[in-house]
Amino acid sequence: MNQDSPQTNAIEWSVSELSGALKRTLEDSFGYVRLRGEISGYRGPHSSGHVYFSLKDQSAKIDAVIWKGSFSRMRFKPEEGLEVIATGKITTFPGKSSYQIIIDSLEPAGVGALMALLEERKQKLAAEGLFAAERKQALPYLPEVVGVVTSPTGAVIRDILHRLQDRFPRRVLVWPVRVQGEGSAEEVAAAIRGFNSISGMDGIPRPDVLIVARGGGSIEDLWGFNEEIVVRAASESAIPLISAVGHETDWTLIDYVADVRAPTPTGAAEMAVPVRSELLATVNNLSARHGETLLRLVDRRRTELRSAARALPQPDMFLAIPRQRLDLATAKLKPALATNLRSFETKLSQLQNVLQRFSPAAQISKIAGQFDAIGDRPHDALLRLFEQKKRALTQSVERLNAARGTLLRAESQRISQQGDILRKTAERVPAAMAQLLTRKAERLASLVQLFDSLNYKSVLSRGYALVRDASGVPVRFAANTMSGQGLQLEFADGAVAVTVNGDHADEPQVEPVPVVPKPSVADVPPPPRKVTPTKTSGGNSSQGSLF
Template identity: 65%
Template sequence: MFAEKAPSNAQEWSVSDLAGALKRTLEDAFGHVRLRGEVSGYRGPHSSGHAYFCLKDQNARIDAVIWKGAFSKLKIRPEEGMEVIATGRITTFPGSSKYQIVVESLEPAGIGALMALLEERRRKLNAEGLFAPERKRRLPFLPQVVGVVTSPTGAVIRDILHRLEDRFPRRVLVWPVRVQGETCAAEVAAAIRGFNALEPGGRIPRPDVLIVARGGGSIEDLWGFNEEIVVRAAAESAIPLVSAVGHETDTTLIDHAADMRAPTPTGAAEMVVPVRVELMAAVNDLSRRHVEASLRLVDRRRSDLRATARALPSAEALFSPKRQRLDLAATKLGPALMGNARRSENRLKEAYSRLVRYSPVSRLAAMRAKLDAVGPRPYNAVCRSVVLKNETLKQVGERLVVSREALLRAERTRIVQMNEVMKSLAERLDPAIKGQMTRKAKQLDAVSKLFDSLSYKSVLKRGFALVRDAEGRPLNSAEAVHDGQALVLEFADGKADATGGRIGTRPRPAKPRVLVAEEQGALF
C-alpha cells in the first residue's frame, strides 16, 4: 500500500485567479510611471489602430502598447531607435504571462533627440519635394484681404494689425489657434486648410495672402510648427503663405514649406503690403513724368508734320504725267481695236471651213453608202452558224445519255459490293465489343478493390481517427495543435468536436499557422 500524502495548508489558486491577483498587485504598486528608453521593434500602427513595440536600455526591455485613442493624440510618433520618455501605467497581460506599459503620452528624451527627430523629418519632407524652390509663389502686390493664423490674445496679432495700419490698411481675417501645446499642430493645419476652403466671392471673403505667426520661444514651444501635418498643410495651400514663427534666429519646418519666411510677425506684415504714402508719391511722380513726356511727344510730332508737309510735291506736279499718259493711250486705242476685229474675223472664217469638211451630215451619208455595199451577207452567215451549233448540240446530248447509263450501272454494282462488306464487318464487330466490355469490367473491379484498400476510411474502421481544425484542414503533428483550439475528429461512423490540449509540454500562446498536410499523414 502507498502511504497517503499529508494535506497542505497552502491556498489553492486557479491560473486565472493568480493572474488577476498579480495584475492588481503590479498596478497598485506602480500605477503611473515615466519611463525612459529606446524604441525597438516599432513597425507602425496595427490594422486595429493600436501600436505595439518595446522600450529598452543596455540591460533590460519592456513591452509597450499605445491604444488607438491615445495614439491619435500623441505630439510625436514613435520611430525605430528614438530615445523617448513614455508616461503610462504598468499592467500585465495574463494571456502570455508578461508585464507591459500602456503608454498615454510620449515625448523625446532631451533637446538632442528633438533636433535629431527634426533633422530626420526635414530630410523626409525635402525628399518628397515639399521644400523645392520652384514651388514658391510670389506674394500679391496689394492684397485686398489678409488672413492671419495666430493666437487672438497675444501681442503678435496686435503688432501685425498696428504695422498694417501704418503701412496700408487692409481687411484682416484672424483664425484663432493655440500656438503651443498638444493641439497646436492640428489647429494650425485646420486653419490653413479652412482659409483655402473659403469660396471666392462668398459671404466670408477669401484671403489673398496668409500669415502664420507666433512669437519667439524654446524649441519645445515651437515644436507644433515642426509637425508633419502643419508642413503638409502649408505646402498644399493654394493661397500664398508667409511664415512668421519665432524670432529671426528661430527656424521651423513650416519656414521651408511657406512661400516666404519673415524674421518676425511685424516683418511679415511689412512683406504683404507696401507703404501707402510711398505708393502715392510714386504714382504722383509717374503722373508728372507722363504729362511731361506727352507734351514733349506732341511738340516733336508737330515739328515732324511741318517738315513732311514742306517736302510733299504740289497736286499739279503729281497729276500732269498721269494725264499725259492717258491722252497717249486714247490716241492708240481706236486703230488697235480695228486691227483686233479684222484678226478675229479671219480666224472665224478658217474655223467655219474646217467645220464644213467634218460636218455630221456628210459623215452619215458616207457611212450609209458603206452599209448598203455590205448587203445581207452578215444575216446569212449568222443563220448558217446557228444550224451548225444545233447539230453539234444534238450529238453531244446523245453521247451524254449513253455515258449516264453506264455510270449508273457501275454505281449500283459498287453499292451492292459495299453492302456485303458491311454485313461481314457487323458479324465480326459484335463479339469483339462484348469481349472488350468483359475485360474492362474486370479491370474496374480490380481498381475498385485497390481503392477501397488504400482509402483512409478503411484505416478509420480499424479504430483510428482523422484530426482536422475548424476550417477542415488535416493536422498531422502535435506542434500544429494550439491550446484551446477547436478540433474535429472524424471516425468511421461519424464526426465529433474536441478542444486541443497538449500533454507534457509548456502552454504557449496561440499563434495562427498555415498547415498543408495529406489526409493519410494526419491519421493517429
Template identity: 60%
Template sequence: MPLVPPPPPRAARPSTDAPADVPPARVLSANQPEWSVGELATALKRTLEDAFGHVRLRGEISGYRGPHGSGHAYFSLKDGQARIDAVVWKGVFGRLRQRPQEGLEVVATGRITTYPGKSSYQIVIESLEPAGLGAWMALLEERKRALAAEGLFAPEHKQPIPFLPRVVGVVTSPTGAVIRDILHRLEDRFPRPVLVWPVRVQGEGAAEEIAAAIRGFNALEPGGPIPRPDVLIVARGGGSIEDLWAFNEECVVRAAFESRIPLISAVGHETDTTLIDYASDRRAPTPTGAAEMAVPVHADLAGQVHDLGGRGAGAILRRLDRDRADLRAAARAIPSADAFLAAKRQRLDLAEARLAPALAAGARGHRQRLQGLLDRLVRRSPDVALANARARLARIDHRPGTALRNDMLRKTETLAQLGRRLVVAREATLERARTLEARRADRLAATLARLAQAGARAVERRRDRLEALGSLLGSLSYKAVLERGYALVRDEAGAPLRSAAAAAAAPGLTLQFADGTVRARPDEAPEPPRRAPRKAPRKEPQQTSLFEA
C-alpha cells in the first residue's frame, strides 16, 4: 500500500509578488508544504500501522540479552535478506509460552509500528512460537519418548529377516527414483518377484497411506490370488525433516510395530533418522541398502552351494573309505569256515567218540533189560515178549544217526546265512559307490553345459558391442561428411588444411571427395573428379503393332 501523507496541518501560501528573476526551483520550493519532524513521524506511523496492522513474521532471534530492568525485552528478527527490530512489553513477556533465545527460529505475531525516536520501524510482539528445525525436533523427541515408553522400540519385538524371500513388498512412491534403484539392485543381486504398493511419501495424507499399505500387505492371506510378501521395504529418498515427517507419524510407527511381515525401513539418506527406523525390524541407510539386506547375492550363494556340495561329496567319499576300511577289518576279524567249524567238528568228533561207548553201554543196558524181560516172558509168554522187545529196539535204532545229521544241517545253514549277509553288504556298498559316481558325472556335465552357455552369451554380447561401436565409428567418420557433398583439403604431404591462408601458401593441394581424390593448385580452379562414363541405357526392342499390315 503506497504511503499517502495526510494533508499538512498548515501550508504556506505561494507568494504572488515574487520577483521575476527568482528561479523556478525556488518558486516550487515555496509552494511545497512544510512539515515538522514530529508531524512527519506521526504521519508515517499512522500510515504504516493502517497498512499492515497484525502480521505473522518468521525469523531468527538476534541480539537478545534478556529482559531489561523495566521488564521489556528488545531484540531483532532477521533472515538472510533483512532485519527488523522487535519489542515484547512486560505484560506480554510473562504470558509467552516460548521465551526468546539467541539463535532460535520463531514465528512472531504482532503489530508493525515505528519508533520516532530512532526513525525506525519495529514489530511489537504479542505471541511467540518456535519454528523450523528446533520445533520439529522438540516434537519428534517428545513423540519418541512416548512411543518408547509403550515398548514399540523394544528389541525383543524385532523379527529376523528371511534369508531368501520368495516375494518382496515395497511401499514407496511409484514415480520416484527409489523404486527404480530397488528394482535394479534386486535384479543385480537375486531377482525376486516384487509387489509395489504406491503411496505418497510426503504431504497431506501421506502418513495414512503408508500405514494403510503396511496393513494391507499384512492382510494378504498366504496362498491367495495375490502372493503375500515375505519381507517389506518402506523406502523414500532424502529430504528435510519436514519432507520426511510422514514417517514420524504415530499411525505409521504403530503399523510398522504391528506388522507380522519382517519390515526394513529405508527412509532418507544415511544421516536421516525417523521414528519408523526404531519400530522396524531392520534399518537400511539407503533404499539400495534395503534391497541388499532383503536378498543375498546369487553368485555368492551359488558359490557357497557349490562349495557345500564339494564338501558333502568329499564327506561321502571319506565315509565310504572309512566304511570300506571297517568292512575289510570286520572281514579280517571274521574267522574262516574251517576255523569256524573246527570247534564244531571237534565237538562232533568227541560226541562221536563218546557215542559208540554210550551206544554200547545203552545196548548193554537195553540188552540187560531185554534179558530181564525175556526172562520174565519166558516165565510168562516168551514169544510175545520177544516180539515186543524186537519192535521197540527197531524204533530206537535210528535215533542217534538222525540227531547227528540234524545238528550238521543246522550248522551248515548258519554258515550259509553268514556268507549271504556278507555278499549282500558288499553289493550294497558297491551300489552306493556307483550311484555317487553317476551323480558326480551328471553334475559335471551340467556344469560344463552352463559354462558353454555362459561363454556363448559373453561372445554374443561382445559381438553386439563391437557392431554398435562399428556403427558409431561409421557415423562419426569424416567420410560420412564427405558423402553429404563436402571435400577434405590436404597439402602435398597429406596433412589437412583448415584455413584459406594455409591453402594459399601450399604449393599443391589434394581435394578428397566421397568418390575420389583430385589434385589442384591454389591459383587454379580444381578439375572436377573424373567419373566413369555412364552406360547408355539399352533400348528395348519395340513391339510392332498387331494392327499394322
C-alpha cells in the first residue's frame, strides 16, 4: 500500500454506477413534466425515425428526444423556431453525462400555436380547392369602378386613391371596415359579399375589381385575414379580387385565395389600372405602326398584282381553243339535226299506229259488236228471275197463313190456362188476407203489452214519483239538491212543482201547482180494426179490406 495516499471513508463509484444513480434520482424526483420553450436545432427525423432537437428559452436549453413511435402518432409536428409545450419524462443520457426530456406529446404555444393553426387551416382550405389556380379570374385591363375594402381612416386608402389618381383616375367605392380586432373578419367578409350583391340598378355602380387592403403588422394584427369566413367570401367573389394585406413579406390566407396578390396597397392600385400616359403613348405608337403597315401592305399587293399581270397569257390564247371547239360543233350540228329529225318521225309514226288501235271510234265499234253478240239474253234472264221470285213469294204467303192459324190457336189455349190460374188465385186471396191480419193483430197486442211493462209510468202507478230539476234532468240523490231549488215531481196522474226548503235531512216543502194530467199510453186503447168484405171483379168470392 502506498503510504502517501490520503485515507478516506468515501464510497468509490464507477462511472456507470454514478450515472445510473443520477438517472434514478432524477427520474424519481421529477418524472413527467410539461415544458414550454422554443424548438431549436430541429433537422427532421433521423434515419432511425427518432427526432432530436433542443428546447430553449432566454437563459437555458434542454435536449429533447421524440422516439419514432411517439412521433408517428403526433398530430402536431415540430418545426424550427416554433414555441411549443412539451410533455414527457426527464431522464439522463450517460453517454454525454447530460440530462434530456423524452417527449410523448407536443402542442403549439403562443405565436407558434398561431402558426400551427394557420398551417392546418391552410391545408384544409387547399384540400377543398379554394387555392387552385384554375379558379382565379383575370383582372380587367381598364375597370370603370374600383371597389376598396379597408379602414377609411388609415394611410392605406390615401395611398390607393393617390396612386389611382396618378396612374389613371377611376371612380372608387370604399366599403369602410375594421381591419383588426374582434369582428374585423366578419366585416371584411360582409363587405366582399356586399360589393358582389350590388346590381347597379339602384344608382350605385357595381365594381369591376375589388381591392382588400391593410397596412403591415404582427401576425396577431393580420389574423382577421386568416379567418375562414374571409377566405370563403373571397373565393365566392364573382368580381376579380386583389389582396394587399401587410407588407411584401406578410402572407395571409386571403393572399392564396385572391385572384392576384399585391405586395403593398400601393402595388394593388398599380395592378388595378394602367398608366394613362403610357396607354396613350402605346395607342399612338400602335396607330402609327398600323398606318405604316397598311402602306407597306398596299405597296406589296401592288407589286404582286403587276407580277401576276405579266405572268397572265394573251386574251387570244384564252379564246383559241374554245373557238376551235365551237367550229367543230357547228360542223357536226346539221347532220345531227337531220338524224334526230328522222328518229322523231319514226317514233311519231309508231305512236300514230298505237293511237289508231286505241281510238274512240275503234273502242265504240268493239263495244257495239259485243252488244250485238249479247242480243236478247238479258231480257230472257230478267223474265226467268221474275217468275222465280213470284213462285217464292206465293210459297211464303202460304206458309205464313198456316203459321198464323197455329199461333192463334196456341195463344187462345195459353189465355184460357192463365184465366183458370187467376180464378183459383182469387179464391185463395180472402182466406190468406184474413190469416195475415190475424197474425198482425196478435203481434200488435203483444207489443202493446211489452210497452206497458217497460213504461216508467207503470212504476209511477205503484206509488213512486219521478224528480226532475228546472231543466228537466232527473235528480237521483238528495245530496244533489240545495235549499231554494225548484223541482218537479211527476206522479202517475200528473206532475207538481216543489221548492226545496231546509237541509237535505229535512223533507222539502211541497207547493202543489195544478197541472193537467197527461194520459198514459197504456190507458189509451188501440183503435178498432174493421174488416169490410168486398166483392171481386169475378163475383165469385169476397176479400177483406183495412179501409
